[in-house]
Amino acid sequence: xxxxxxxxxxxxxxxxxxxxxxxxxxxxxxxxxxxxxxxxxxxxxxxxxxxxxxxxxxxxxxxxxxxxxxxxxxxxxxxxxxxxxxxxxxxxxxxxxxxxxxxxxxxxxxxxxxxxxxxxxxxxxxxxxxxxxxxxxxxxxxxxxxxxxxxxxxxxxxxxxxxxxxxxxxxxxxxxxxxxxxxxxxxxxxxxxxxxxxxxxxxxxxxxxxxxxxxxxxxxxxxxxxxxxxxxxxxxxxxxxxxxxxxxxxxxxxxxxxxxxxxxxxxxxxxxxxxxxxxxxxxxxxxxxxxxxxxxxxxxxxxxxxxxxxxxxxxxxxxxxxxxxxxxxxxxxxxxxxxxxxxxxxxxxxxxxxxxxxxxxxxxxxxxxxxxxxxxxxxxxxxxxxxxxxxxxxxxxxxxxxxxxxxxxxxxxxxxxxxxxxxxxxxxxxxxxxxxxxxxxxxxxxxxx
Numbered sequence: 001x002x003x004x005x006x007x008x009x010x011x012x013x014x015x016x017x018x019x020x021x022x023x024x025x026x027x028x029x030x031x032x033x034x035x036x037x038x039x040x041x042x043x044x045x046x047x048x049x050x051x052x053x054x055x056x057x058x059x060x061x062x063x064x065x066x067x068x069x070x071x072x073x074x075x076x077x078x079x080x081x082x083x084x085x086x087x088x089x090x091x092x093x094x095x096x097x098x099x100x101x102x103x104x105x106x107x108x109x110x111x112x113x114x115x116x117x118x119x120x121x122x123x124x125x126x127x128x129x130x131x132x133x134x135x136x137x138x139x140x141x142x143x144x145x146x147x148x149x150x151x152x153x154x155x156x157x158x159x160x161x162x163x164x165x166x167x168x169x170x171x172x173x174x175x176x177x178x179x180x181x182x183x184x185x186x187x188x189x190x191x192x193x194x195x196x197x198x199x200x201x202x203x204x205x206x207x208x209x210x211x212x213x214x215x216x217x218x219x220x221x222x223x224x225x226x227x228x229x230x231x232x233x234x235x236x237x238x239x240x241x242x243x244x245x246x247x248x249x250x251x252x253x254x255x256x257x258x259x260x261x262x263x264x265x266x267x268x269x270x271x272x273x274x275x276x277x278x279x280x281x282x283x284x285x286x287x288x289x290x291x292x293x294x295x296x297x298x299x300x301x302x303x304x305x306x307x308x309x310x311x312x313x314x315x316x317x318x319x320x321x322x323x324x325x326x327x328x329x330x331x332x333x334x335x336x337x338x339x340x341x342x343x344x345x346x347x348x349x350x351x352x353x354x355x356x357x358x359x360x361x362x363x364x365x366x367x368x369x370x371x372x373x374x375x376x377x378x379x380x381x382x383x384x385x386x387x388x389x390x391x392x393x394x395x396x397x398x399x400x401x402x403x404x405x406x407x408x409x410x411x412x413x414x415x416x417x418x419x420x421x422x423x424x425x426x427x428x429x430x431x432x433x434x435x436x437x438x439x440x441x442x443x444x445x446x447x448x449x
Contacts, residue, residue, distance in 0.1 A: 319372070
């Protein structure tokens with residue numbers, strides 16, 4: 001039951017070889033990997049003619065579109081092929097067969113969420129570095145950073161295991177890919193907030209709020225570009241940056257635990273210039289975002305001009321970027337005309353991250369169901385009005401900002417839960433459990449390298 005489709009994650013993407021659907025033989029050779037698999041609804045799914053509306057977000061046409069979904073991914077990352085895959089193969093062979101793939105996805109996401117929660121507790125206003133400098137000693141116990149490094153690595157590991165577990169247990173369905181990628185989109189800002197505390201970000205000093213916003217947008221853009229490209233080409237090109245970025249965040253926590261947050265602000269000579277590790281980190285994030293977008297546009301162009309199938313025209317293919325650009329524009333104007341983003345940077349990051357995740361999830365649903373992405377949804381329509389309300393004198397600005405953030409968060413959580421439930425009802429499955437059969441045939445996982 002709990003189905004997981006090819007678990008391809010994020011920013012980051014996920015190796016198709018960690019996530020191939022059941023019954024699909026995949027070579028694990030250390031050469032560039034390409035795998036195509038068709039994910040179809042099981043026969044237990046409700047026929048279209050008998051299907052009734054089961055929720056507010058997925059109509060019968062969209063659900064039927066999921067049954068036509070074809071999964072096609074390409075991975076050439078050396079780190080994925082030579083390091084992560086052998087490690088994950090070793091682990092998944094020892095995974096109990098009754099554990100549902102989506103349960104692994106959720107536990108991994110909760111582990112990453114816990115890093116943001118605990119760092120928020122110790123540094124609610126991004127003032128940790130200043131407070132430690134004034135105290136002349138560390139304030140956050142070292143075990144916190146070591147725990148965050150462990151939780152980050154655990155989350156990354158489980159994010160790679162879920163698809164492999166789906167293949168072993170024969171429980172792959174499109175729900176798993178949607179569930180995995182949806183949580184990954186929500187995790188982009190969660191990881192950013194925890195890492196920002198670890199490197200001693202302090203808006204208003206050496207890292208103004210605009211710089212923090214740009215880092216968050218760059219991370220989100222890197223993630224979005226992968227799914228935007230898939231929307232246009234129906235192929236998921238898995239970026240090399242995924243494993244590097246996830247392991248890099250764990251390394252950040254580890255380095256901070258061994259030193260302190262001030263380490264990231266100590267200048268060092270690099271090619272004759274004095275730079276800080278934090279500056280290098282920021283520039284790396286921005287560079288990765290630019291490279292991701294350029295490569296996505298190039299592959300879309302190449303796909304179109306090489307005779308590849310494109311369901312949408314060039315203009316129609318730009319729709320997902322238009323919505324994202326509009327959202328970023330509203331948030332930038334909001335930041336320029338209100339003190340909310342400066343006074344409450346963590347809350348602002350949550351608000352931006354939730355809206356981004358909602359747009360991304362809708363893009364993934366459109367891509368997997370085969371229907372055109374809608375430029376407008378109810379949350380996007382409300383966003384500019386919320387910005388205008390923040391400039392009025394009719395409300396307490398701080399309370400309004402918190403209420404709006406809570407509203408958008410709950411609205412997105414409702415969307416996510418509803419979509420998962422609607423797919424579960426249609427497929428007649430459960431999200432976090434699978435039927436256990438001790439005699440189930442195990443699908444062999446090749447380990448030749």
